[in-house]
Amino acid sequence: MTEYRIAVLPGDGIGPEITAVATAVLQQLTAAHGGISLDLRHQDAGAGRWLREGVAFTDEAYDACVRSDAILMGAIGLPEARHPDGREVNGDVIFRLRFDLDLYAGIRPVRSWPGLTSPLSAAPPVDYVVVRENVEGLYASRTGGCNVRDEVATDTIVITATGTRKVSEQAFRLAGKRGGRPRDGRRLVTCVDKANVLSSYAFFRQVFDQVAAEHPDIGADHVYVDAMTAYQVQQPDMFDVVVAENMFGDIISDLAAATVGGLGLAASGDIGDRHGLFQPAHGSAPTIAGKGVANPIATVLSAAMMLDWLADRHADPAAAEVARLIDDAVGDVLADGRVLTPDLGGTAGTAQVGEAIIAAAIRRR
Template sequence: MKKYKICVIEGDGVGKEVIPETVRVLKNLGDFQFIKEYAGYECFKKYGDAIPSKTVETAKECDAILFGAVTTPKPHELEGKVYRSPILTLRRELDLYANIRPISNFRDIDFVIIRENTEGLYVGREYYNPCTEEAVAERVISKKGCYRVVKFAFEYALKHHRKKVTCVHKANVLRVTDGLFLKIFYQVSEEYKEYNIEVNDYLVDTTAMYIVKNPKIFDVIVTTNLFGDILSDEASGLIGGLGLAPSANIGDRYGLFEPVHGSAPDIAGKGIANPLATILSGAMMLYYLGMKKESKILRMAVKSVVEKGYTTPDLGGNLKTREVTDKVIEEVKKYSEVLL
């Protein structure tokens, strides 16, 4: 078996707790070389840069990146210094244009949100016009960006035996930007007609309602950057919260895997952070690396742990972060004896 090089970025807050626990789990499933690098607010305070060039260089040299969570400082805390968002920087530098966020409670809710990951309002083109007293943010939607993320969504549906792809937009108001996204969605869908994948589209506000009222109607959702960010956080409420929400950032050459949750400074250092979102992100990383059996084992292990109630307080349990990880490793070893 190949020895994979993994760039490990713990970040801030609970990232420093859940990433090492995930590394501990992964060591039971393969032969990895973990290379630690730094990014985040603590890194910024220490080195004057939230994501040093060495971190980006190492990320590019590795087979995958495992990313924790970072704290975003408030403007007054920066004292006029420039702060680069580590995750947005990595998404741009590595061209990680597709963000995959599975929504699953291991029972009756099972759909995936795929969002465009490099454009939209997150391009950071903002300015203030003192003459008109207007703050303006540019929303960038390109033909190339639309095409590749929509195609990614259809390929994902094929690979994972999904039956439907839904485009989420606001083209009734954002006629030019979302109008382009919707138009290209239906153009790309023609390329997949032979596979009998059902296609439809919903307005983003309607989608938000249906996620709450009837989430089973969704299979694969593809949408723009901001909409996908908000909807996936909303959807995580269906499965117990962000503590069970993993994600992957995928491009043509690189893959970065991270929990959806933030650095949670209110619970950092207390040993109660839920490691399962990060561990599930690790399972997505294993699949990306071609370790499909190991990925399945890890998902089965997490499912078993949740069903048995071996969880941290956010999911109603009373275990510590490390204790939950211990339970996951026990299940991993059990399933590995059968499947590996």
């Protein structure tokens, strides 16, 4: 049996509630499987800690993340926890992990779920992955921008050949593992940019094309970001894997989630060559914290992504089997439709959804 050490950062707002569900799913289903075990080590990090102690992420907590095999995060941030310049302190945790561990690829899958009504009028099938460059782009200026007398503020976009190549290669690797886009099964990587206006995005596209030429068995395409938002609503079945600069990837991945039921279903993984951070794509939702109504599915699916990443990294079929079991169990619960949180039109509580997922997984075994 293989044991993995997992750093768990429950965070703020609904973070502890949804993390508790995800860790319960992990513990019960890995135990039921018997071929994998997890050593879950919780770390106190986030806006709550910053408000109490003046630091959101201690070096000790960061070091625990570095020493772990993977990191599972709930949600970080509170609107009142801000630095003097207006930035939320959640960046002290999320950006430190992304930038310091070089988690250059933000993997954000989106797909239609049986039993859920799509907000799209034509309801075409949706099944694609947004690969967001995570450590460059416009967000690289997060602490290096300029504000002169509160009259002029500037931020600088950063695009490097190395960063763009790495994230593009990750996108083509993902496309090689998938079954292609829903429309016709074609394996395709689409570069989303604004190359017709800005030289930085033209450079991003140039490097993407160089990587694409090295993968002749997988198609390559280009879409301007403004057109992308229309295609995501009108023709989402034309996409397989999408790669974009940091800010554009942030925006289009949230739109992608909205087309299939909302951010409560939006899992994500921030991965690099050695480390992986897995968290729901949504925020801490402090207005519903403590009410027991938050949707934990995005966190549960992120936990499944974590196991899948560990399986790939360590050639561990047991981890892959538990990941698929969780994924399938979530699908069963959503298709059944009786245990859904309010954001999906139901009346179930956070813990109830977790219990239903565990029960569905046990039935599958």
